[in-house]
Amino acid sequence: MSISIGSEQPIRLHQGDNGFWEATFIAEEGEDYSFIVDDIRYPDPASRLQVSDVHGPSRLVSDVDFEWAPSWKGRPFNEYVLYELHIGTFTPAGTFRAAAEKMEELAKLGFTAIEIMPISQFSGSRGWGYDGVLPYAPHPSYGTPNDLKHLVNTAQRHGLCVILDVVMNHFGPDGAYLHTIAPEFFNPDRHTPWGAAIDFSQRAVRQFWIDCALMWLKEYRLDGLRLDAVHQIQGEGASEFLMELGEAVREQDLGRPLHLIVEDERNEPTLRESGLYAASWNDDFHHAVHTSLTGESQDYYVSFAHDPIADLTRALERGHIEEGQQREGLDAPRGSDCGYLPVTSFINAIQTHDQVGNRAQGERLLTLADENAVKTAYALLLTAPYTPMIFMGEERGAVSPFQFFADYDGDLADVVRQGRAEEFAGIAALGESVPDPIDPATLRRSRLDWSSSPAADDWLRLTHQLLAFRRACIFPLTATSREHSAAHVVSEKALTAHWQFRAGELIIDLNFGGVGRHKSRARAPDFALFDLRRDPYALAVWSKLT
Structure with missing residues (x-):
């Protein structure tokens, strides 16, 4: 060589x-x-x-020609309110520079962090980013390395932390020349759902990814990383790699806290328990909300469709729902006890790029359920003590879809089209077509609509109110340890939840499809949406600092 x-x-x-x-x-x-x-x-x-x-x-590029704004100290993780965005569809221009122009608006609403979907270079000019093949290189369709630094710098000047989603479990199907240059990088006996599995038993392989993570954190002054699908980082050396990566990040002295987030379907506490990983995406919460609001029961919703209110109650009390117990609709138990972990270590959402974009038509929740029901779920997300994350546009009541798109040619384009069609063959049988992922119009349909309207303004006011409440009443609680939590169903489609922290307590009464028999409280709620005594979807929240 x-x-x-x-x-x-x-x-x-x-x-x-x-x-x-x-x-x-x-x-x-x-x-x-x-x-x-x-x-x-x-x-x-x-x-x-x-x-x-x-x-x-x-x-060849260096890291010496960008002037950073001084004195960025980051934020403690309990103050994170995450805003997930995709650079290519977040703005009409779809660039780092255009995204930077929106940071002040997000900060004024009360968001404290953005989570950027993967930007490592992939084949073509458009895609979600999870098929990257050059994990150290920002995709040029979005701009230059300095354009990305400008986005990070601008976000931080407005008080927003920046988390980057990185993919370390596989490479995309076009342009991943490591297969040829260093075939030993991969394990020939194992595959992920997206391609050849990486062999983490080798020290050089583990170091390649650790160096990649540290590059993003140091050269682009990020506040942390989100690791995609760590449940697919398997085999000999996988557990060691995740611990080594966490240790390497913890050893950095960059003048700000660094936070690692994982997507991990296993519902296991190990990574968070180590103290090296701040939080894990918690799809259980999403599934309980989604099945309750839509009645859907297909695919991974099966085990959550039997009693979604009971599941939501468990999620509010414990974080995860599936913790190793037998459940109808599950072939085998999933997860372990995680109820003792800090509330901040569960990232809850009612919409994400996955849960919207992996639908055939990429529909948002507002097109699937009653608006007052979705507003109530949104208010619950932002007033519960777990770490909340919204998907871009949710703050303004967006109804534009987020569909799957890619940019391949020839046989690979045909394979991607065919795979997407086969994945949703059921709707094709009903006469409904699946959007062509290769057609540029699919990306254009997925772009966020920033135009003003009475409906958007209403959602923006609600977002601002909720995040102001969170800043004033919930941040001080979650800055201390949780001492106790409990939740119970008060009637068929209503519940109450109570969390006790060292600094005080938080109570939420919730109607989620029916008017509940809630106990009377000694004082008016600190935040309320709709009327618990009358409306089938309503929420009231009380907080107290000791």
Whole structure:
């Protein structure tokens, strides 16, 4: 193996004892380079910047030409209110620079953090980002590395932390030349649902990903990372890798707290219990809300469709719903006891890119359920003590879809189209077509609508009220430890929940489909939406600091 820089003669690389191929030489920033294997040129798998697409040469860049605003100290995790966004559809322009222009508005509403869907370079110009092949390089369709730094800098100047979603469990189907350059990087005996499994038993493989994580945190001044689908990081070395990654992040002294978030379907406490990982996405909460509001019972909703109010009650008391117990609709129990973990370690949502975009038509909840019901669920999300996350547009009552889109050519494009059609063959049988993921119109339909309207203004007012309440009444509670929590059903479709913290208590009474027999309280609620005594969807919240 050798490396070719500019017009110079290729420089031979030597394999070191650490598993990496190495050479030392002098090069200039801005020079283009490629790896040469068996006389074929490939991009650097750790490229920070590509000359053009994922198939061409890489370009040398440094981290010395951006002037950061001083004194960013980050936030403690209990103050996180996450706003998940996709750069390409968040604004009409779909760029880092355009996204930066919206940060002040999000901050004024009361959000404290953004979570950016993956931006590592993938094949083509449009996609969700989960099929990246150059995990160190920002996608050029969104802008330059300095454009990304400008977005982060702008967000932080307005008090917003920045979390980046990164994918370490697989590579995309086009342009992942590590398969050729270093086939040992992969485990030939195992596959993920999206491609070849990575072999984490090798120290060099683990270090590749740790270096990637630290690069994003240090060079782009991020406040943390969200690790996609860690349940697919499996096999020998996988557990060691996740601990090593967490330790490497904890060892950084960057003047701000760094937070790691995981998506983990296993509902296990191990990563959060270690103290190295702040939180895990909690789909259980979403599923209980969704089945209650829509009546859907297909696919992964099966076990949540039997008694969604009881499930929601359990989620409010404990965090996760499925914790190893036998449940109707489950082939085998899932999860372990997590009820003792901090409330902040559960990231709750009623919509995410997954839960919206993985529907055939990409419908949002507002198109599937009554508006007052969705508003009540939204208020519950933002007043419960668990870490809340909303999906872009939710704050303004968006009804535009978020559909699956990609940008491939030839046979691969046909495979993606066919796969999407087969996944939703049931709706095709009913005469409903699945949007073509390769058609650019699918991305255009998925762009967020920022236009003003009475409906959007109403949602924005509600969002501002809820986040002001959260800042004043819930942040002080979740800054201390939870001492006790309890929730119970008060009637068929109503419940009450009570959390006791060292700093005080929080009580929520909720109607979620029917007027409940709630006990009378000594004082008026600190926040209320609709009327508990009359409306089938309503919520009232009391908080007290001791």
